[in-house]
Amino acid sequence: MRNIFYLLILTFLFLSCDEDIANRTVQSETPVLTQVSVIDALLQGFYDGFYPIGDLKLHGDYGIGTFHGLDGEMVIFNDTVFQVKADGNVYILNDTVKTPFAAVAPLIADTAFTFSGLRYDSLKSDFSDYFPTPNIFYLVKIKGEFSYMHTRSVPAQEKPYPPLVEVTQNQPEFTFENVKGDIIGFYCPAYAEGINVTGLHLHFIDESRGKGGHIIDFTLKSGTMQLGYLLDYRLILPDGGDFYGGDFTIDRTDELDDVEG
Numbered sequence: 001m002r003n004i005f006y007l008l009i010l011t012f013l014f015l016s017c018d019e020d021i022a023n024r025t026v027q028s029e030t031p032v033l034t035q036v037s038v039i040d041a042l043l044q045g046f047y048d049g050f051y052p053i054g055d056l057k058l059h060g061d062y063g064i065g066t067f068h069g070l071d072g073e074m075v076i077f078n079d080t081v082f083q084v085k086a087d088g089n090v091y092i093l094n095d096t097v098k099t100p101f102a103a104v105a106p107l108i109a110d111t112a113f114t115f116s117g118l119r120y121d122s123l124k125s126d127f128s129d130y131f132p133t134p135n136i137f138y139l140v141k142i143k144g145e146f147s148y149m150h151t152r153s154v155p156a157q158e159k160p161y162p163p164l165v166e167v168t169q170n171q172p173e174f175t176f177e178n179v180k181g182d183i184i185g186f187y188c189p190a191y192a193e194g195i196n197v198t199g200l201h202l203h204f205i206d207e208s209r210g211k212g213g214h215i216i217d218f219t220l221k222s223g224t225m226q227l228g229y230l231l232d233y234r235l236i237l238p239d240g241g242d243f244y245g246g247d248f249t250i251d252r253t254d255e256l257d258d259v260e261g
C-alpha cells in the first residue's frame with residue numbers, strides 16, 4: 001500500500017515537471033537579452049576574453065560589447081561582428097575571437113519612430129515619449145543620417161590590465177558630420193546597476209562600415225528608431241580567471257559615470 005502511495009507521489013511529481021518544461025518552451029519564444037560577464041568586471045580590468053563571438057551571434061543578430069584585451073568597440077549588426085579599433089578603423093574578426101563583455105539580442109521591433117531631427121539629450125530627457133516604462137530592458141536600433149556623431153574607442157591593453165576608468169582617460173575620440181549609418185545598443189533599467197550600464201548605451205557603425213565607436217553624443221538629421229522590448233535576460237559568466245577573485249562588493253557607480261563621461 002505504502003509503495004503505491006509513493007508511486008502516486010512520483011507520478012504526480014513527474015507530471016508537474018512535465019508541465020514546467022512545457023511552460024519554459026513557451027517562454028523561450030520571447031526575445032532574450034544574452035549578456036557575457038558584468039560591467040563591474042570590466043570596470044575592475046577583467047579584459048580576458050572567454051566567450052567566442054561566433055557563439056555570441058547564436059543568441060541574437062544585434063548587440064554591442066568589446067574584445068579580448070579591451071581591443072576596440074564591438075557592434076553586432078545583422079549577424080556581422082564589427083570591431084571599431086582605437087585607430088578609428090573597422091575590422092571584421094574571426095568567429096574564434098573571444099569577448100570579455102558583450103550583450104546581444106534578436107531584433108523583434110515592438111515600436112518604431114520616424115524623426116526629422118533628434119538630439120541624444122532629447123532622447124534621454126523625453127524618454128517616456130518613446131519607452132513605455134524605464135523598468136524593462138530594450139534593444140535600440142536607429143538608422144538614418146546624422147548631422148553630428150561623436151564616438152570613442154578604447155586602445156587594446158596588456159596585462160597587468162589597468163581599471164577601465166584609467167584606460168578611458170586616454171581614449172581616442174572621433175567626430176563625424178553628415179554621416180549615414182546605424183546605432184545599435186541597449187537601455188538597461190536602474191536596478192541593473194553593477195550588471196550592465198544603466199540607461200542608454202549605444203554604439204555606431206557608419207553605412208560604409210568604415211567608422212563608428214561607442215557613442216558620446218549625436219544629432220540625428222532624419223531616420224527611424226526601432227525598439228525591441230526585452231523581458232527575458234540570460235547572463236553568461238567566466239568559469240574562473242580574474243572573475244573568481246574579483247571584488248563585487250564595491251559601489252562602482254562613480255567610476256562608471258567617469259567611463260561613460
Ligand SMILES: [Zn+2]
Nearest residue numbers: 201202203214
Ligand atoms: Zn560602449
